[in-house]
Amino acid sequence: MKGxxxxxxxxxxxxxxxxxxxxxxxxxxWGTPSVPHQGGNILIATIESSYRxxxxxxGAAEEDTFILTSCGAEAVNxxxxxxxxxxxxxxxxxxxxxxATDEAPALMCVSRLxxxxxxxxxxxxxxxxxxxxxxxxxxxxxxxxxxxLSWGNGLTGTLHPAKEIAALxxxxxxxxxxxxxxxxxxxxxxxxxxxxxxxxxxxxxxHAPKGVGGVLFRKDVPAxxxxxxxxEQAALRAGSLNVPALVVLxxxxxxxxxxxxxxxxETARLRNKFEDNLxxxxxxxxxxxxxxxxxxxxxxxAFPGYVNETLLYLLNKKRVMACIGGGSFQQIxxxxxxxxxxxxxxxxxxxxxxxxDTSDAxxxxxxxxxxxxxxxxxxxxxxxxx
Amino acid sequence: MKGxxxxxxxxxxxxxxxxxxxxxxxxxxWGTPSVPHQGGNILIATIESSYRxxxxxxGAAEEDTFILTSCGAEAVNxxxxxxxxxxxxxxxxxxxxxxATDEAPALMCVSRLxxxxxxxxxxxxxxxxxxxxxxxxxxxxxxxxxxxLSWGNGLTGTLHPAKEIAALxxxxxxxxxxxxxxxxxxxxxxxxxxxxxxxxxxxxxxHAPKGVGGVLFRKDVPAxxxxxxxxEQAALRAGSLNVPALVVLxxxxxxxxxxxxxxxxETARLRNKFEDNLxxxxxxxxxxxxxxxxxxxxxxxAFPGYVNETLLYLLNKKRVMACIGGGSFQQIxxxxxxxxxxxxxxxxxxxxxxxxDTSDAxxxxxxxxxxxxxxxxxxxxxxxxx
Numbered sequence: 001m002k003g004x005x006x007x008x009x010x011x012x013x014x015x016x017x018x019x020x021x022x023x024x025x026x027x028x029x030w031g032t033p034s035v036p037h038q039g040g041n042i043l044i045a046t047i048e049s050s051y052r053x054x055x056x057x058x059g060a061a062e063e064d065t066f067i068l069t070s071c072g073a074e075a076v077n078x079x080x081x082x083x084x085x086x087x088x089x090x091x092x093x094x095x096x097x098x099x100a101t102d103e104a105p106a107l108m109c110v111s112r113l114x115x116x117x118x119x120x121x122x123x124x125x126x127x128x129x130x131x132x133x134x135x136x137x138x139x140x141x142x143x144x145x146x147x148x149l150s151w152g153n154g155l156t157g158t159l160h161p162a163k164e165i166a167a168l169x170x171x172x173x174x175x176x177x178x179x180x181x182x183x184x185x186x187x188x189x190x191x192x193x194x195x196x197x198x199x200x201x202x203x204x205x206x207h208a209p210k211g212v213g214g215v216l217f218r219k220d221v222p223a224x225x226x227x228x229x230x231x232e233q234a235a236l237r238a239g240s241l242n243v244p245a246l247v248v249l250x251x252x253x254x255x256x257x258x259x260x261x262x263x264x265x266e267t268a269r270l271r272n273k274f275e276d277n278l279x280x281x282x283x284x285x286x287x288x289x290x291x292x293x294x295x296x297x298x299x300x301x302a303f304p305g306y307v308n309e310t311l312l313y314l315l316n317k318k319r320v321m322a323c324i325g326g327g328s329f330q331q332i333x334x335x336x337x338x339x340x341x342x343x344x345x346x347x348x349x350x351x352x353x354x355x356x357d358t359s360d361a362x363x364x365x366x367x368x369x370x371x372x373x374x375x376x377x378x379x380x381x382x383x384x385x386x
Numbered sequence: 387m388k389g390x391x392x393x394x395x396x397x398x399x400x401x402x403x404x405x406x407x408x409x410x411x412x413x414x415x416w417g418t419p420s421v422p423h424q425g426g427n428i429l430i431a432t433i434e435s436s437y438r439x440x441x442x443x444x445g446a447a448e449e450d451t452f453i454l455t456s457c458g459a460e461a462v463n464x465x466x467x468x469x470x471x472x473x474x475x476x477x478x479x480x481x482x483x484x485x486a487t488d489e490a491p492a493l494m495c496v497s498r499l500x501x502x503x504x505x506x507x508x509x510x511x512x513x514x515x516x517x518x519x520x521x522x523x524x525x526x527x528x529x530x531x532x533x534x535l536s537w538g539n540g541l542t543g544t545l546h547p548a549k550e551i552a553a554l555x556x557x558x559x560x561x562x563x564x565x566x567x568x569x570x571x572x573x574x575x576x577x578x579x580x581x582x583x584x585x586x587x588x589x590x591x592x593h594a595p596k597g598v599g600g601v602l603f604r605k606d607v608p609a610x611x612x613x614x615x616x617x618e619q620a621a622l623r624a625g626s627l628n629v630p631a632l633v634v635l636x637x638x639x640x641x642x643x644x645x646x647x648x649x650x651x652e653t654a655r656l657r658n659k660f661e662d663n664l665x666x667x668x669x670x671x672x673x674x675x676x677x678x679x680x681x682x683x684x685x686x687x688a689f690p691g692y693v694n695e696t697l698l699y700l701l702n703k704k705r706v707m708a709c710i711g712g713g714s715f716q717q718i719x720x721x722x723x724x725x726x727x728x729x730x731x732x733x734x735x736x737x738x739x740x741x742x743d744t745s746d747a748x749x750x751x752x753x754x755x756x757x758x759x760x761x762x763x764x765x766x767x768x769x770x771x772x
Contacts, residue, residue: 001414001415001416001417001424001425001428003424005425007421007423007425010418010421010425010626011416011417011418011425011626013416014412014413014416016413019409019412019413023405026400026405026595027400027402027405028387029387030387030397030399030400030595030596031387031397032396032397032590032596032713034712034713035393035396035707035709035712035713036695036698036699036702036710036712037393037698037701037702037707037708038387038389038702038705038707039387039391039393039397039707042387069456070455070456070457070460070597070625070628071456071613071624071625071626071628072625073613073614073615073616073624073625074456074613074624074625076615077612077613077614077615077624085501089501103615104615104616104617104624105613105614105615105616105624106615107615108611108614108615108616108624109614109615111614112614115471115475202625204418204626209412209416209630210416210418210626210627210628210629210630210631211456211597211628211630211631213625225494226463227457227459227460227463227491228459228463228491228494228495228497228498229459229462229463229489229490229491229492229493229494229495229714230459230490230491230494230713230714231490232713238457238459238460238463238490238491238494238714239456239457239458239459239460239588239596239599239714240396240397240457240590240596240713240714241596242456242457242596242597243596244595244596244597245596245597309422312422312423313422315423316422316423316424319424321421321423321424321425322423323421324422326420326421326422327418327420327421327616327618327626328615328616328624328625328626
């Protein structure tokens with residue numbers, strides 16, 4: 001793809017090493033693992049080592065159960081359904097708490113469960129974009145079955161205090177689901193310390209191709225098949241095991257481990273440079289969430305007096321690709337408003353997300369291009385547009 | 387994969403032409419289609435032409451809605467859930483009728499729905515392996531919401547009279563789901579004439595790699611998202627559209643069209659040759675379903691006095707790969723028993739499935755190898771083993 005790609009929260013360039021590792025499973029080793037002949041047997045060693053790599057990357061224990069899914073959305077659906085089947089239908093706890101700035105799958109899973117007598121709750125983050133344990137606590141009820149949170153927000157880059165929220169959940173007998181899509185490969189963490197009961201992720205954000213995601217069921221949590229119809233993957237996910245997808249996930253997991261430090265420092269350096277450049281070139285630009293814990297690769301900023309859709313369109317003409325939401329994301333304006341940002345400012349916000357492919361030249365050029373576009377553009381009264 | 391591969395009902399070798407067509411979408415065109423910048427825009431033409439090819443292959447109309455899924459099992463789950471949401475929850479019709487010899491997803495979807503107050507019914511085929519309209523009619527009730535059937539059985543090769551069953555369903559206000567996994571690319575059919583309301587398929591049986599399936603919702607039938615969480619694919623399937631999978635499906639659809647006649651004649655010729663050879667070399671072998679409508683690429687036969695698991699093991703040692711069920715299939719012994727075959731005979735049955743890759747040498751050698759193995763093996767009284 002030609003141009004300056006700063007939309008890595010939506011999807012990151014598939015790792016060519018991982019794609020290469022996957023290809024033999026299309027050309028030669030294409031059997032189905034569950035069959036009792038060499039077409040399947042020959043795959044067993046690869047499958048086992050792939051799972052081991054993935055477990056290590058997640059920091060999972062042997063007693064945990066990892067399920068390969070076709071995307072993060074499927075993984076999230078499986079968690080909500082598991083809690084519904086394993087808790088709500090058994091103990092009548094029917095309250096599901098999600099974060100207002102989270103992505104569509106969690107929010108829409110709640111809407112779906114509401115059709116079955118469940119009650120959805122929504123926590124809005126504070127002005128720093130953070131969901132605190134106190135904000136969660138205010139909404140917990142004796143009926144709360146699950147708290148679901150995306151640890152790092154893919155648009156704003158803010159990180160919620162997962163460990164403290166997990167502790168609060170456990171103290172109240174509530175299960176805790178953490179979506180780690182935007183965190184995996186970017187930050188080191190100790191899964192036992194974090195204490196989530198379910199992890200989910202979509203893998204294209206860390207350089208897998210589309211069509212790869214996963215759920216980790218920690219030991220002893222309710223686990224139910226979502227796609228029913230077979231004994232594959234411990235009877236928790238029907239459909240022949242997608243071996244190429246498993247192999248590619250193992251490969252990007254290895255790379256994620258290898259690059260984690262780099263992303264934490266070098267990508268953060270580039271992100272900071274980008275922000276500094278822009279602040280200098282466009283003094284009116286408003287940067288958010290700089291002084292708090294956040295992901296190393298995401299920057300969100302507002303350009304007062306400009307509509308973000310227009311800016312994105314003009315940026316694209318100059319081959320700079322950024323994000324204002326869409327796909328599984330909510331519109332960034334809504335996310336920023338939920339963080340207490342004024343409506344007009346929220347509608348001028350753009351999210352930029354870097355990856356290990358991003359270079360100094362990319363962030364330098366992107367800042368220059370943004371500044372040049374803004375110079376040519378007449379600011380408008382956003383009040384009239386919103 | 388080295389050897390003689392006669393397990394194409396489980397999975398068929400991925401088309402290398404289709405894999406090649408997919409690769410640019412991993413290396414260069416890896417954007418997310420829904421984003422409003424060139425990373426997505428550049429994909430639109432390919433996506434549109436891919437859908438057009440798939441619609442043509444299925445014989446679908448513009449008003450129908452095709453949804454790309456991650457496998458056939460997901461597609462089947464989506465159909466059952468759509469009928470549950472669109473019919474059962476609205477009109478209280480809660481009876482779901484499936485075929486006893488069908489694959490696990492349909493059967494297990496019914497079990498899952500039974501937890502929600504639905505009633506499952508199961509139709510056993512007649513001694514020819516066929517579910518007739520009469521057998522369906524016997525079990526229809528005023529509460530029947532859905533009849534679900536795999537048109538062609540992947541183990542036995544038998545074909546149910548879909549058109550007549552569809553007519554019966556429509557006359558009774560019952561929706562009809564047809565799984566065409568084993569039929570697609572093997573037989574020509576006119577979708578309007580068949581009259582099913584839902585088509586589903588898993589695509590690895592016609593040379594797509596693993597991880598590709600689909601549902602076709604015909605015009606005006608209840609359609610609900612199963613994986614909820616986004617507006618992708620008409621809000622009927624969350625997760626960024628898996629563009630490489632869509633491209634590969636379009637490519638194998640094209641090839642399916644091109645090879646359909648070949649499969650109907652040349653593969654049938656090889657299958658018949660294989661059966662004739664075996665009948666000659668092993669006169670005691672019992673062939674099934676020869677004198678009725680069946681798929682051109684599947685042969686099921688029993689070897690009285692021998693346990694099919696043992697035979698499969700020994701065949702595998704000689705690099706002949708065949709099938710006795712497993713994966714999403716039921717065990718072939720259970721399927722054959724459901725067709726009225728005696729228990730001992732059923733446990734000696736093996737299913738062989740050919741593809742366009744199968745050669746004259748393959749079927750000749752396979753028959754010789756089977757005959758040689760049987761010669762060395764002492765028949766046992768299966769009564770004691772079952």
